[in-house]
Amino acid sequence: MTDPLLESVVRANHELFMRTGDRVSRPLEEMGLTLATAQALWAIDPDRPPPSMKVLAGRLYCNAPNLSFVVNQLVDRGLVERGTDPADRRARVAVLTGRGREMRERVVDLLLRQSPFAECGAEELRHLTELLERVLDRSAD
Amino acid sequence: MTDPLLESVVRANHELFMRTGDRVSRPLEEMGLTLATAQALWAIDPDRPPPSMKVLAGRLYCNAPNLSFVVNQLVDRGLVERGTDPADRRARVAVLTGRGREMRERVVDLLLRQSPFAECGAEELRHLTELLERVLDRSAD
DNA sequence: AACAGTGCTTCGAGACTCGAAGTAAGTGTG
DNA sequence: CACACTTACTTCGAGTCTCGAAGCACTGTT
Numbered sequence: 001m002t003d004p005l006l007e008s009v010v011r012a013n014h015e016l017f018m019r020t021g022d023r024v025s026r027p028l029e030e031m032g033l034t035l036a037t038a039q040a041l042w043a044i045d046p047d048r049p050p051p052s053m054k055v056l057a058g059r060l061y062c063n064a065p066n067l068s069f070v071v072n073q074l075v076d077r078g079l080v081e082r083g084t085d086p087a088d089r090r091a092r093v094a095v096l097t098g099r100g101r102e103m104r105e106r107v108v109d110l111l112l113r114q115s116p117f118a119e120c121g122a123e124e125l126r127h128l129t130e131l132l133e134r135v136l137d138r139s140a141d
Numbered sequence: 142m143t144d145p146l147l148e149s150v151v152r153a154n155h156e157l158f159m160r161t162g163d164r165v166s167r168p169l170e171e172m173g174l175t176l177a178t179a180q181a182l183w184a185i186d187p188d189r190p191p192p193s194m195k196v197l198a199g200r201l202y203c204n205a206p207n208l209s210f211v212v213n214q215l216v217d218r219g220l221v222e223r224g225t226d227p228a229d230r231r232a233r234v235a236v237l238t239g240r241g242r243e244m245r246e247r248v249v250d251l252l253l254r255q256s257p258f259a260e261c262g263a264e265e266l267r268h269l270t271e272l273l274e275r276v277l278d279r280s281a282d
Numbered sequence: 283a284a285c286a287g288t289g290c291t292t293c294g295a296g297a298c299t300c301g302a303a304g305t306a307a308g309t310g311t312g
Numbered sequence: 313c314a315c316a317c318t319t320a321c322t323t324c325g326a327g328t329c330t331c332g333a334a335g336c337a338c339t340g341t342t
Contacts, residue, residue, distance in 0.1 A: 002253060005266040010256045012273035017158040022202045061163045066299050068322055090307045090320045112143060115151045116280035125146040128272055132153035139257035207330050209291055231289045231338045
């Protein structure tokens, strides 16, 4: 009853993710980051309005206390500042500092270069994007 | 210099993995498992010779002390037993118990059913398998 | 028999995660 | 307006996960 094709896809997806994380952990450590803080940094796009804690927690699939902890790490490192959303003064937003933007760029660059997907050709990447985005859309909550 | 296609593929890979983990954590908890123990269980294929600690650590991208810890959890739950490899008596192997085999089957079934890939058709799955396996092979260490 | 190397475990410290409880700010109802 | 209710976030405490250092057991080599 278990589909071998489904199993191999899920396993490959898992494997690719773990392999990237493995390759990246040392360089991140040298930048003073952990995997958790790096992912949080990645989730804050400087070209978009700064996300609230709630939005950020959703993107990272973690809960509020956990996110508070991770954002504190980033604040302690001078990469992020907390602000208040003027439209809803309950909400705190995460804003990248100058060093934060710089560090985020290095992190994204590292993650992409170390990913096994980095060795794909343009044609493969177009193909993969199309397939994976479709799967994501279909499973949207 | 950052390829938007590469970025979307890496992001999708990350997203699909995290979404599966998120959906699966509650049911696993009800089975008395965590994500770490479930992945370890998945990594022990009962139809193949029982893996040594070293092999298992490689599959899970963790180091030896960490694997010892996780295997202890499985032993405490009666799902795994430690054995000694007769060919090299330094090496310990992880062997599934009867309950372990049963639990592993439930875990794999859960992971596959909850994965966003579960909604793919056979054609998509064939396509994805081919692409992802190629990427994996190319980045083999 | 000594010795260096390998596989694993234990230990201790740090990082991560989460539920429960508390604070501040918005919302709705009378 | 006052009141209860909800929402967004933080703090706290406990449990889980991860890893480097140190130590034990076995192997292969000289």
